[in-house]
Amino acid sequence: MPFSDILDGLKDNPYFGAGFGLVGVGTALALARKGAQVGMIFFRRHYMITLEVPSRDKSYHWLLSWITKHAKHTQHLSVETSYQAHESGRVHTQFDFHPSPGNHIIWYGRKWIQVERTREKQMVDLHTGTPWESVTFTALGRDRQIFFNILQEARELALKQEDGRTVIRRPLSSVVLERRVGERIVDDVKEFIGNPRWYTDRGIPYRRGYLLYGPPGCGKSSFITALAGELGYSICLMSLSDRTLSDDRLNHLLSVAPQQSIILLEDVDAAFVNRELLPNENPLAFQGMGRLTFSGLLNSLDGVASSEARIVFMTTNYIERLDAALIRPGRVDLKQYIGHCSHWQLAQMFGRFYPGQAASDWDTFAERALSVHAEISAAQVQGHFLLHKSDPQGAIDNVKQIQE
Ligand SMILES: Nc1ncnc2c1ncn2[C@@H]1O[C@H](COP(=O)(O)OP(=O)(O)OP(=O)(O)O)[C@@H](O)[C@H]1O
Numbered sequence: 001m002p003f004s005d006i007l008d009g010l011k012d013n014p015y016f017g018a019g020f021g022l023v024g025v026g027t028a029l030a031l032a033r034k035g036a037q038v039g040m041i042f043f044r045r046h047y048m049i050t051l052e053v054p055s056r057d058k059s060y061h062w063l064l065s066w067i068t069k070h071a072k073h074t075q076h077l078s079v080e081t082s083y084q085a086h087e088s089g090r091v092h093t094q095f096d097f098h099p100s101p102g103n104h105i106i107w108y109g110r111k112w113i114q115v116e117r118t119r120e121k122q123m124v125d126l127h128t129g130t131p132w133e134s135v136t137f138t139a140l141g142r143d144r145q146i147f148f149n150i151l152q153e154a155r156e157l158a159l160k161q162e163d164g165r166t167v168i169r170r171p172l173s174s175v176v177l178e179r180r181v182g183e184r185i186v187d188d189v190k191e192f193i194g195n196p197r198w199y200t201d202r203g204i205p206y207r208r209g210y211l212l213y214g215p216p217g218c219g220k221s222s223f224i225t226a227l228a229g230e231l232g233y234s235i236c237l238m239s240l241s242d243r244t245l246s247d248d249r250l251n252h253l254l255s256v257a258p259q260q261s262i263i264l265l266e267d268v269d270a271a272f273v274n275r276e277l278l279p280n281e282n283p284l285a286f287q288g289m290g291r292l293t294f295s296g297l298l299n300s301l302d303g304v305a306s307s308e309a310r311i312v313f314m315t316t317n318y319i320e321r322l323d324a325a326l327i328r329p330g331r332v333d334l335k336q337y338i339g340h341c342s343h344w345q346l347a348q349m350f351g352r353f354y355p356g357q358a359a360s361d362w363d364t365f366a367e368r369a370l371s372v373h374a375e376i377s378a379a380q381v382q383g384h385f386l387l388h389k390s391d392p393q394g395a396i397d398n399v400k401q402i403q404e
C-alpha cells in the first residue's frame with residue numbers, strides 16, 4: 001500500500017485527528033500558561049512590592065488595627081475579646097474587630113493595596129494559644145516608602161489607643177536588692193542591648209544568659225519582671241518544673257518568643273539535677289518526670305539566636321544542684337547571688353514603706369530585725385510591714401514577730 005493511502009486512511013480515523021488536535025491545543029495551552037506564569041513572576045518581581053508581617057512581629061497587632069481602620073468597607077471581620085480580671089474583682093471586657101483571614105483591598109496613598117491575612121491551620125503559637133498567622137501587603141510599583149508609611153501610621157495609631165490605658169508596672173526601685181547588685185545586672189543588660197555590632201563583628205551569637213540564685217522570697221522573680229518593664233520588654237515565662245514541658249515544646253516556645261522579650265526560665269534546678277548524683281539521691285529526676293531532657297534544654301538554649309537581642313534569665317534556689325554544662329559561659333554569662341536582707345536593704349525597705357520616717361528609725365528597724373533573725377527574706381519583711389501598714393513604730397517594736 002502506498003504511503004499516501006496509509007495517511008489518507010489515518011485521516012479518516014476519527015481518533016487520529018482528534019488526538020492530533022488535542023496534543024496541539026494542549027501544548028499551546030501549557031505554553032500559554034507557562035508564559036503567563038513567567039510573565040506574572042516577572043511582573044511581580046519588577047512592578048509589585050510585597051511586605052509580609054508574621055504574627056510574632058511586634059508590629060503585627062498594630063497593623064491589624066490599622067487594616068481595620070482602613071478597610072472600613074470590609075464585611076468580613078473576626079473578633080478578639082480581651083478580658084481582664086482585676087485584683088479588686090472588677091472585670092473588664094473589650095471587643096476588638098479585626099479583618100478576618102482572607103483578602104482585603106484598601107485604597108491608601110493613592111494606591112490600591114491588597115492585604116491578605118493568612119492563618120496557618122496546623123500551627124498554634126503556644127505562647128499565646130493563638131493560631132500562627134501573617135499578613136501580606138501587596139502594592140503596585142516599586143516604592144517601598146508606602147510600607148514604611150503604613151507601619152509608621154499603624155504604630156502611631158496603636159500608641160494613641162494605648163494612651164488612655166494605665167499599665168501598672170512595678171518600678172525597678174521597688175525591688176530593693178543589696179547595694180550595687182541591681183545596678184550590676186541592669187548595666188550589663190543595657191550594655192548588651194546597646195551593642196549588637198560587637199557580637200556580629202565577632203560572629204558571636206547575639207544572646208546573653210543570666211542566672212539569679214539564692215533563697216526563696218528574696219526578689220529574683222520580682223527583679224526580673226521589673227527589669228523587663230524598665231526596658232519596655234515583655235516576659236516569656238517558662239517554668240521547668242512544669243511536667244508537661246517537652247524538648248520540642250521548649251524549643252518551639254523559645255523560637256517563637258516575641259522580639260524584645262526576656263525569656264525567663266524559673267526553677268532550672270527542678271527539671272534535672274547534677275547528672276553525677278545517684279538516682280537514689282534524686283528520686284524525682286530519674287523517674288522520667290517531664291519529657292524535657294537535659295540535652296534538650298541545652299540545645300534549645302544554644303539554638304536561641306536571632307538578629308534581635310536574646311536575653312535569657314534563669315532562676316534557682318539551689319545553684320549547687322545545677323550541672324556545670326548548663327551554667328558555663330555562653331549559656332550563663334552573668335551569675336548573681338540574691339540573698340537574705342542585709343542591714344542596708346532592711347533600712348531601705350523600711351524607708352520606702354514608711355515615707356517620712358527619720359533615717360535613724362530605718363537603722364533601728366534594720367538593727368533590731370537582724371538581731372532577732374539572722375536570715376530574713378524581703379518577702380518576710382514585706383509581709384511584716386503589711387501587718388503594720390500605718391504603724392512604723394509597731395513594725396519596729398514587733399520585729400520578733402517577723403514570720404519565719
Ligand atoms: N528585694 C525585694 N524588694 C522588695 N520586695 C521583695 C524583694 N524580694 C521579694 N520581695 C517581695 O516578696 C515576694 C516574693 O518575691 P519573689 O517572687 O521575687 O522571690 P524569688 O526570689 O523569686 O523567690 P523564689 O526563689 O521562691 O522564686 C514578692 O511579692 C516581692 O514583692
Ligand SMILES: [Mg+2]
Binds near residue numbers: 220221
Ligand atoms: Mg521566683
